[in-house]
Amino acid sequence: MSDREGTAVPLLAARDLVKAHGRTRALCGASVELHAGEILAVTGTSGSGKSTLLHCLAGIVRPDAGSVTYGGERFDQLPEKRLSELRRTEFGVVFQFGQLIPELTALDNVALPLLLAGTRRQDAQATAGEWLERFGVRGQEDLRPGELSGGQAQRVALARALITGPKVVFADEPTGALDSLASEQVMTALVHTARESGTAVLLITHDAQVAAYADREVRLSDGIVAPLEVTA
């Protein structure tokens, strides 16, 4: 994917996004690009529109105006069925809290996306075990989310987000509830795996140390994106 000047077409691009929640304008013309394999940090004060931007880019909510393209193709106006298929096959998401299913073991939480895609249970669980190992949580297979530490739970959530080989992982404050050591372990695991698999990451954080793991950082302010200096 490249234009006439040889510049890579962004994997994901938001142009002039506007989104209101009731009378609150969360995005007021935000534009941002994410390139294949890039790790992009989106920072900004509380309420500046970071989560809303992520939700629009991930196809979770539709913008009121502006456009979102994936691989150069507009997708914000796709019918819900196509959108959810795109989310399932191309994207992975990790949030700050509560995304694991409490009744399932760590192993079954990680295996779930493969089971939903039709993989046989035994194969899905074997692959899930490998992913738990990769994220340093081998030995915790049979524990339920409530029995894991916050950092372990986030690494299980990352394994689940990455197991299908997504092109983009959306991570909304993935270390927001963790101490600095657990935060470092989660970020190291995320960055290492994303680099290895060429997965792009859109990372929302208010923590400068976490943002420093990214290739690039943009800051949201009052629903508008302001570019910053390249950080790596």
Ligand SMILES: Nc1ncnc2c1ncn2[C@@H]1O[C@H](COP(=O)(O)OP(=O)(O)OP(=O)(O)O)[C@@H](O)[C@H]1O
């Ligand atoms: N579902 C909603 N209903 C009403 N208002 C909302 C909703 N979601 C977000 N908002 C408002 O939209 C604005 C942007 O919210 P958003 O969550 O995108 O910001 P944020 O930068 O991610 O904030 P934080 O860092 O505190 O999570 C805020 O004023 C927020 O109160």
